[in-house]
Amino acid sequence: MRIFLMVLVYCWCCAPAWAGTPLSPAQLALVVNDNEPNSVAIAALYRDAHQVPAANVVHVRLPPRQRRLTSDEFAALKKQIDAQLAPGIEAVLMVWTAPYAVECNSITAAFSLGYDAAQCNKPCGPGRPSAYFNGGESRSYAEGGVRLSMLMPTESVELASAVITRGATRYLRLPSATAYFLNTSDRARSSRARYFPPSGVVKAKELTIKTMNADVLEGAQDVMLYHTGLVKVSKLDTLHFLPGALADHLTSTGGDLLSDAQMSSLRWLEAGATASYGTVSEPCNYWEKFPNSLVLLRHYLNGDSAIEAYWKSVAWPAQGLFIGDPLAAPYAR
Numbered sequence: 001m002r003i004f005l006m007v008l009v010y011c012w013c014c015a016p017a018w019a020g021t022p023l024s025p026a027q028l029a030l031v032v033n034d035n036e037p038n039s040v041a042i043a044a045l046y047r048d049a050h051q052v053p054a055a056n057v058v059h060v061r062l063p064p065r066q067r068r069l070t071s072d073e074f075a076a077l078k079k080q081i082d083a084q085l086a087p088g089i090e091a092v093l094m095v096w097t098a099p100y101a102v103e104c105n106s107i108t109a110a111f112s113l114g115y116d117a118a119q120c121n122k123p124c125g126p127g128r129p130s131a132y133f134n135g136g137e138s139r140s141y142a143e144g145g146v147r148l149s150m151l152m153p154t155e156s157v158e159l160a161s162a163v164i165t166r167g168a169t170r171y172l173r174l175p176s177a178t179a180y181f182l183n184t185s186d187r188a189r190s191s192r193a194r195y196f197p198p199s200g201v202v203k204a205k206e207l208t209i210k211t212m213n214a215d216v217l218e219g220a221q222d223v224m225l226y227h228t229g230l231v232k233v234s235k236l237d238t239l240h241f242l243p244g245a246l247a248d249h250l251t252s253t254g255g256d257l258l259s260d261a262q263m264s265s266l267r268w269l270e271a272g273a274t275a276s277y278g279t280v281s282e283p284c285n286y287w288e289k290f291p292n293s294l295v296l297l298r299h300y301l302n303g304d305s306a307i308e309a310y311w312k313s314v315a316w317p318a319q320g321l322f323i324g325d326p327l328a329a330p331y332a333r
Helices: 002-013 037-050 071-084 107-113 117-121 157-168 191-195 266-271 293-301 306-312
Strands: 028-033 057-060 091-095 148-152 177-183 200-202 207-213 223-227 241-248 275-279 320-324
Touching: 028 037, 037 091, 037 157, 057 071, 071 107, 091 107, 107 148, 107 320, 148 157, 148 306, 157 241, 157 266, 191 293, 223 293, 241 266, 241 306, 266 320, 275 306, 293 306, 306 320
Parallel strands: 028 057, 028 091, 091 148, 148 320, 177 207, 177 223, 223 241, 241 275
Antiparallel strands: 200 207, 275 320
């Protein structure tokens, strides 16, 4: 484990100073649930904000409040979507809140990597490694690579519009921003803190990194990334998230969006984040099932879009749901 961490730190320190080319709107498909008015309205807002081609819009009809699909129901849905995808599509944004799970899998993982029945036989067991982790898979989908996916929640047109506006922001000059990493008193949920970067400054990106021992972040007005480890996160209403901000509480079932067993990842978007992540079923305490903070920060700062950086940060993503604006890329140049 120590050797692996040293490799990650080396990759972080030696990452190139220039930014990469993120996913483009022409490479993104929008999947709209025509049975849900909010899905239709939000997809139209997204198309307009990001200039997604009309040919990239896919139409399906789903019960809008069904949280989980069976594997057979998902297979039928996947077939419908695939049949409508235009050539050159590298990623898909599903525009709805639910369904967000396929049995114990997230719908994003099932779509991009295939439904993993073995994980559902043992949800608390190890997951299937993702070839995309830390940028290991660099081929396009047409070349046999991974077609990424994300979900845009539709609980509120107003909230989705705000998320889209944040995701579409392009900075002429990088803002002074901070990435906050909180090692909390919840020891089990702070086990991922071993992958927090050390405090410091990334001068080329105008970014300060603050890694601290604390249960609460209060009053920060420059949040670009916020990772913590708690069942529920307080004081979110005192924070200001910058456009493009990523946030995650690195604990179980945040991706069970409509449950209140633990804090839903929807709360991050409501607080001002542009993208987040959470598991849809109990993953147990494997760091590989959660975003690796070093990997996420490295790829985001190097110019990846939110969907690319988030997918690269999770080693075993079968149970993990990616939500928000996939095209957010504040560090792209």
